Amino acid sequence: MKLKSLSMQGFKSFADRTQIDFMPGITGIVGPNGSGKSNIIEAIRWVMGEQSAKGLRGDKMADVIFGGTKTRAPLNRAEVGIVFDNQDHYLNSDFSEIEIKRLLYRNGDSKYLMNGKQVRLKDVQELFMDSGLGHESFSIISQGRVEHIFSAKAEDRRAIIEDVAGVYKYKQNKQQAGKKLADVQDNLARVTDILYELEQRLEPLAQQSAKAQDYKNQKQAFEQLDQARLQIELTQWEKALSTTTQERDEQSAQQQDLAETLSQAQTELQQQKLALIDQREHQQRAQQNLLEVTQRVEALAGEQKLQAEREQNQKQLVATTTQTLAERQTAATDLEQQLDQAKATADEADAKLAALNDQAQALMRPDDQAQLVTLQKQLADLRPELVTALEQLTTAKNNQHFAQQEHQRADAQTDRYQQRYQTLTEQMQVAQADVEQAQQQAQQAQADLKQAQAKLAQQQTQGQTVEHQYQSNREKWYERLQAQQHVQARVESLQRLNEQYDGYYQGVKQLMKQRQTFPGIRGVVAECIQVDGKYQLAIETALGAALQQVIVDTPTTAKHAIQYLSKNRLGRVTFLPVSTIKGRQLAPNVLQTAQAQPGFLGTAADLVEMQAEFKQIKQQLLGTTVVVDELDHANQMAQALGQRVRLVTLDGQVINAGGSMTGGASRNQQQGLLTQKNELAELSHQLKELNQEVTTLEATVKADQTDLTQLTESFKNQQDLVIQLTEVHQQQAATLQNAQQELSHLEKQRQSLQYDMQLAGVDENQDAQDLQNQIQTAQQEYDRINQDLESTQTQISALQQSLDDANQALVKVQLAQKTAEAEQQHAQEKVVNLTAQLTANADAQRQLKQQLQDLSLDQADVNQRIATEYQANQTAREELVTQLAEIETALQSQQRSLEQKEQAIAQMQGQQQHALATLNQLTARQTGLQTRIEQGQTQLEETYAVHYEPQTAATCETLPEIKDQLKLLKRGLDDIGDVNMNAIAEYAEVKERYAFLSQQKQDLLDAHDDLSETMSEMDEEVKTRFKTTFDAVNAHFEQIFVKMFGGGQAKLYLEQPDNLLETGIDIKAQPPGKKFQQMSLLSGGEKALTAISLLFAILAVRPVPFVVLDETEAALDEANVDRFANYLQSVEQETQFIVITHRQGTMAACDVLYGVTMQEPGVSTMVSVNLNDA
Structure with a gap:
């Protein structure tokens, strides 16, 4: 695989599209400082997925977009593309040529393209993964990376x-x-x-x-005996019920005879009462009618008086209405006059508005407007021409200025090399003196070295002793620290358990968390009791669930707490009110018998401590429990006491009252609440001692560590001194050699620079004359266009002034139009309002006239009706008074007959009540027995799921013995105390x-x-x-x-x-x-x-297929640069090199050389030379 090409546009200083084609072998990139060479390397890193803006010498990623210059505007995006020849499929892709392109826009949007198809950053990174070309690979090597190797620490x-x-x-x-x-x-x-x-x-x-x-077993025994008791009692109750039923039947027959006689008399009495009631109802109806007639007569008299007052008010209302009607008629006349005036005002406003509209039309000048538009278009066309001419003029002047600057830079560079030559000559003389001085210092360093080595051996021995002491103390400190942390963790765990009431019943836990809500809560029994460790297990076993009972001041507090638990369904809690609890204790004879037995240690109440105010509670919980040393003695004592006392051994075995036994041990022995409480107290004391030990040992270890650090530092200083003295002479000799090589190198550079300056001076005058001619031509074109533009601008200004004057007059007329329109609208609105007022006035006059007619018609009819009704009611009243007198006489006669009948019935009722009392007693006895029998049968069926069976007389005789056994079992269950059946x-x-x-x-x-x-x-x-x-x-x-x-x-x-x-x-x-x-x-x-x-x-x-070297050899002298270049040539067949360099030796080894220049300030351009062809 090879790097084929790199294209850039808008990336940093490469504003214009720039493409670099990379050939096999060594490609060099040269140029002055600041010309943009390093931007090429950063473009390669950026297009391959670099995500660090600081790694690209920026603060944010948008800084890679071309930011503009004095003559160029900033660009909106940066684009970099890189092409790989992948015919050997070095990269994991099916394409033989891969082009990757990255684009970034100033708004932050970005995208990656691979062979024209948009992809993700992850796709690009995966392409280079495991290829040696990814981020932080060795395919790009800068001078900083070289320096990092020799300046980095060994790690x-x-x-x-x-x-x-x-x-x-x-x-x-x-x-x-x-x-x-x-x-x-x-x-x-x-x-x-x-x-x-x-x-x-x-x-x-x-x-x-x-x-x-254990509770369950004793409960079953209790229930079996209780069933037998119920069966016997039910048999006895049935016999008693049979006898009672016979006696009640006899008394019931006697009661029936008395009831029949009394019933007949009461029937007759009832008939007389009904007749009396009918007569009284007749009287009440007559009285009610009299009352109603009397009230109506009084009401009619009041209505006559009220009617007289109404007549007087109507007369006043007629007068007022007549006056209001006259005022309405006068107001109508005034409104008609105002309406005529408003219509006249509206007509005047219409005429004035029409005149103003004609005046405004005359002030508009459409021809001048069209001419102004034409001139403005001419002005707009001239402005781009003027800008173009100005750009040409500015470009010519800039080129002239750049040429002058290049000449000045060349002169300055020559002066700098001459000064450098003089400086290096002086440095050679100084370096020679430094070499002689370094030789003397090396001899002195050798003597110092021997002395330092002796001191170094002494310090090493002393350091070993201190280190051994430090390690020993540190091991002791670490051992005690681990013990402290272990105890600390256990203390915190126990404290957390206590604070959260872990291990307590749900109800107790929830209640104690809300303890502040109930001020009367004194604490849980486990919190309020103190016990010696010897008796700890025995007391925990004796108390059992009672350890979680809550002590309160009064039953009222217990009541409120129970209501809170019930309301929120948080569980059940047993409360011990201090004010009402009564203690229990063994009978003196029982206690004496127990004390006489072997193994007796005391009653449980005597072996614990509680506050004096809790004495009754202590006696209630533990007063009847005896602590024995071991189980054999406990069995002997139980026999001696007749199985009537609860016994507890030191190892937690229990013999309950009644003879049952509870005991054993669990594989995972767990702490009880008292054990946990005592452990917390003991560990807290132990933790305090451990904290003190750890603090002391930590101070000792720190002191040892300080001594060891000081010795180590002193030892290191001695080593550094030896190394420093050894280096002095070598550095001085190397400095002299480097200075001589640098002087020779600079002399060659000065000769080369003088030759280049002679060549450049030949064309300098001709270039200056050409630039001056370009400036004159551009200046003439700019002046011509500027004159045309000024002439057009003058015409526009004159025409604009004329139009402005006309517009001012038009504005005044338009303002007058607005005023006239407002006046016209106001007059029209006034006409509408006055018309509406006239219509409303007319409607009000019609209503007033109708009201006067209605008032005159009703008054006579009302007076006639009231007089007629008053006379009729007065006659009816007199008739009802006579009828009531007759009814009262009849009622008195009926009442006397009724009282005589009631006296006779009262005598018969006395006899019946005596018989009835006897019958009720027998009935109550019968009902009570039936209820007992039903309840007993229900208890048998619901509680024990058995049916009643009559018992024999012999079985019934065992009832007292059964009751005695039940009492013993009940006492044993009570001694067990609260039991968590869910356990x-x-x-x-x-x-x-x-x-x-x-x-x-x-x-x-x-x-x-x-x-x-x-x-x-x-x-x-x-x-x-x-x-x-x-x-x-x-x-x-x-x-x-x-x-x-x-x-x-x-x-x-x-x-x-x-x-x-x-x-x-x-x-x-x-x-x-x-x-x-x-x-x-x-x-x-x-x-x-x-x-x-x-x-x-x-x-x-x-x-890797290609390597980019960024001024890697900058620190080498000429001889080493040649070796560096020779090595590159020796491996260029296997690896493609792109080299950024300033060194001539490296340039000479390059197959292709690219120059980066900045002819336009802030904009980089490329120039290429194929040295093999040259």
Whole structure:
């Protein structure tokens, strides 16, 4: 593959379309500084996908678009195209010729084209991927890259070999694997934390599950005895019900006889009451009629009085209406007069407006307007001609100015070379003196070196001692730091569990989180109790779920908390109100018996401490529980106490009242709430001591580290001093040699420049005369066009003035038209308003006249109607008064008869009530027994799912014994306390989740091992590729160095051969006549040529089709430039070179030479010469 051509337009200083054709071999690009040579290299990088504006010497990407000059406007886009000959299909494409084009517009839009088809940046990057031509490849080598090689640190040089070895993808894959490994470690930490928390829950859940199972067993025994009790009681209740039913039937028959007699008497009484009620209803109707007639008479009298007032008001209204009608008629006359005046005003406004319209028409001048347009068009045609003439004149003057500047620059350049020659002669004399001085300094440095080496050995021994002490103290510090972090993590975990009430029931947890809402909450039992570690497990077992009961001040606080839990469905909580809880304790004889038994340690209440105000609560929870040392003694004590007391051993085994036993241990022993509380206190104290130890050790380690750093720095300074003294003499000799070579080189350049100036001076006078003739011709053409333009402008100004005067007069007339139109409109509106007012006035007069007629008609009819109705109602009232007197007499007679009948019935009711009371007692007894039987049967069926079966007399005799057994079981259930019945299922669920997460943890550990192994394999691959590439580059470097220097030797060294993943790379070289030494000790030119040799060695290991060299050999002297050029010619058959250079030796080796000039300021142009043809 070869680079065929490069085209540019609008890219930086290449404003015009410029194309460079690249031939096989070496193509050189030359030109003065600032002419735009480097823009060609940047165009190649840009079209191949460069995305860094700063890498193209700009602030933003739009800076690559031609920005304009004094004579040229900025362009809107930049375009660069590059063509590759791909007949060998070096690039992964089916095309034998590939053209890539990149365009950028000033608005930010951009696009890529590949063989005329628009593609993505990614497509371009993929085309060059793994071809050696991509970003940061060695196909483009600048002087800065050469300097980077010899000035870079050894670690930075490693990156060069890594790029050649192609290990980036492996390092990237390793980085990704490292991220995955970190994720696995994070997940593993989270799973471990969750497993730890589950382990903390397993043991309490196991205990709660065992306690729930024990409760369940005792509950079943209780239920079986309770069933037997219910069966016996139901049998007894049925017998009692049969007897009661017989007695009730007898009493019911007696009650029935009394009821029949009383019913007949009450029927007669009811009939008399109904007759009395009918008579009273008749009386009420008569009274109601009398009331209505009386009210109507009074209302008619009031209406007569009101009618008189209405007559007076109507008379006043007639007078007012008559007056208003007269005023309306007068107003109508005035409005008619105003209407006539308004119509006259409107006619005058019409006439005035017509006159003004005629005047305005006369002031318009269409002929002058047409002439003005013609002259303006002539003026517009002359202006482009004037601009063209001005451009020609400016171009001629600029060319003359540029020629003068070139002459001045040539003179200045000659003066500079003469001054340079004199300066270098003086520098040679100074350098000779410096060499003699350097020889004396080298001898002194040798003596200083021996002294420094002795001091260096002493410091090394001292440093080893301090380092050993530092490492020992650091290991101690790290050990205590790990212990501190472990304890700190455990303390924080326990504090977090306490703060979040982890391990508590849901209801307790939610309530305590809202503790501030309920000021009466004093705390959870587990928070308020203190116990010695010896009795810790026994007390935790004795309390069980009671540890999570909440202490409050009063029942009111408990009530509010329960309402809150119920409302939000947060769970159930047991509350212990301080004001109402009563303590429990063993009977004295029971306590004496227990104390006499072996293994007795005390009641649980005596072995714990709580605040004095919680004494009753402590006694309630633990007052009847005895702590025993071990299970055998507990069994003996239980027998002695008749299985009536709950016993707890130190290792957490329980013998309940009634004889049941609870015990055992879990594989994953978990902390209880009290154990967790005590552990937190102990660890907090331990953490304080560890913090103090870590602080002390950290200060010691820092002091040791400071001493070690000072010794290391002193040791390094001694080494630097030895190296510095060794370099002084070599640098002075190299300086003298370089100055002599530079002086000879400048002398040759001065002779060449003088020859060029003589050739250029021959044509200078003739060029100046031609430029002067061009200026005169352009000036004459510009003056002629300018005169025509001024004449046209004068005619336009005169005609424009005349039109302006006419326009001013026209504006005045138009203003008068606007005023007249406003007056006309105002007069017309006034006519319309007055006409509307006249119409409204006429309508109002008609309404007033009609109102006067209506008022005179109604008054007489109303007076007649009121008088007639008043007389009729007065007669009806008198008749109703007589009727009411007759009704009152009849009612008094009926009332006396009714009272006598009621006295007789009252006597019979007394007899019935006595009989009824007896019947009710029997009925209540019967109902109570029936209710008991129904409730008992319902309880059997709903609670125990069994049916009632009558029991024998012998079975019924066992009822007292059954009740005694039930009391014992009830006491045992009470001693167990609160039981979390969900613990059985929750324990199974947590246990299953623990097993699942344990498997997850193992999977994560396996993934951790797999990723670690993968990273190790990648490291091995990187080592292999790096070492292979390093050896290959080193071998080529040794060969190319000899070719470049004409002898000598050079070699690459690994700083840490045993650490291929991180080792830096040093360069040592021995130019002919010198000794083998570090690259940093070479002269500037030797460093540059050594770096160039390394770059060529890299290209030999990883060849590319073409290489762009941007002033790479600038720091070389003439002899080394010739060797550089010879090497390029030796490999030009394999690689195509594009070289930007100032050096004649390199130019001479080029097959094609392009010159970059800037004849027009700010705009670059190209000139080509085929040297092979020449």
